[in-house]
Amino acid sequence: xxxxxxxxxxxxxxxxxxxxxxxxxxxxxxxxxxxxxxxxxxxxxxxxxxxxxxxxxxxxxxxxxxxxxxxxxxxxxxxxxxxxxxxxxxxxxxxxxxxxxxxxxxxxxxxxxxxxxxxxxxxxxxxxxxxxxxxxxxxxxxxxxxxxxxxxxxxxxxxxxxxxxxxxxxxxxxxxxxxxxxxxxxxxxxxxxxxxxxxxxxxxxxxxxxxxxxxxxxxxxxxxxxxxxxxxxxxxxxxxxxxxxxxxxxxxxxxxxxxxxxxxxxxxxxxxxxxxxxxxxxxxxxxxxxxxxxxxxxxxx
Numbered sequence: 001x002x003x004x005x006x007x008x009x010x011x012x013x014x015x016x017x018x019x020x021x022x023x024x025x026x027x028x029x030x031x032x033x034x035x036x037x038x039x040x041x042x043x044x045x046x047x048x049x050x051x052x053x054x055x056x057x058x059x060x061x062x063x064x065x066x067x068x069x070x071x072x073x074x075x076x077x078x079x080x081x082x083x084x085x086x087x088x089x090x091x092x093x094x095x096x097x098x099x100x101x102x103x104x105x106x107x108x109x110x111x112x113x114x115x116x117x118x119x120x121x122x123x124x125x126x127x128x129x130x131x132x133x134x135x136x137x138x139x140x141x142x143x144x145x146x147x148x149x150x151x152x153x154x155x156x157x158x159x160x161x162x163x164x165x166x167x168x169x170x171x172x173x174x175x176x177x178x179x180x181x182x183x184x185x186x187x188x189x190x191x192x193x194x195x196x197x198x199x200x201x202x203x204x205x206x207x208x209x210x211x212x213x214x215x216x217x218x219x220x221x222x223x224x225x226x227x228x229x230x231x232x233x234x235x236x237x238x239x240x241x242x243x244x245x246x247x248x249x250x251x252x253x254x255x256x257x258x259x260x261x262x263x264x265x266x267x268x269x270x271x272x273x274x275x276x277x278x279x280x281x282x283x284x285x286x287x288x289x290x291x292x293x294x295x296x297x298x299x300x301x
Contacts, residue, residue, distance in 0.1 A: 004298065007034075010269075013198045022287055048205075071226070232257055232258060
């Protein structure tokens with residue numbers, strides 16, 4: 001029998017962890033984090049690990065791919081896919097139900113849409129190289145790699161074209177992926193409510209030690225340039241700590257950047273839907289609807 005994988009996705013600040021933990025508690029589940037920054041130790045507040053939320057009604061839900069690397073180490077899509085495969089196999093061997101939870105679009109797509117990746121790919125470096133090119137040049141690269149290219153959506157958007165190149169370049173020597181039965185649940189609210197949640201959460205994190213967390217990373221030997229590479233919170237905190245931004249400018253620019261990030265997340269999820277991924281959308285309060293969805297999925301399969 002092909003084992004199931006339940007994915008919980010959605011934009012930042014929507015409450016994915018809390019939602020997934022409640023479901024995992026009911027279904028003897030374990031959570032696999034699909035977040036490109038939560039893999040790093042000492043980066044708790046800025047990445048929103050919310051480790052206290054993994055306990056529900058005195059039951060501690062096991063979580064995977066959190067705090068597995070030092071911030072000085074590199075992590076990429078290939079590493080993530082291999083780590084998910086290992087965690088998935090361990091969870092199913094225990095007869096528990098795996099929940100993939102997060103908002104990093106490419107990481108989620110690599111599992112749900114079964115990318116075939118090679119270890120040769122240095123994802124971060126290659127994305128940076130490709131991003132510097134004009135979209136017209138990127139389309140020529142993709143068509144050269146895949147002259148039989150029929151998916152025109154790969155050619156319509158620069159980000160999608162870069163994704164297509166990464167997948168095409170890394171199609172050999174790929175990780176042997178275990179077949180999975182997928183159910184994807186998306187958590188969503190009205191845009192204005194998400195924006196409000198983002199702003200409230202950012203204020204709370206700044207009051208509760210996010211700046212001090214960045215300072216401790218620097219004390220641990222992480223350079224300001226390295227902090228900037230982590231993006232969003234750590235980028236703007238680095239600019240604040242080196243004096244390029246005052247506190248108010250840091251807050252306003254970071255708040256705006258997180259809003260933009262949430263919008264890009266939704267754009268990525270909509271692309272996944274156009275590519276054939278069925279996402280069952282619901283509100284963060286719709287736990288009963290999610291349970292019915294999971295019950296039907298498990299029964300049908």
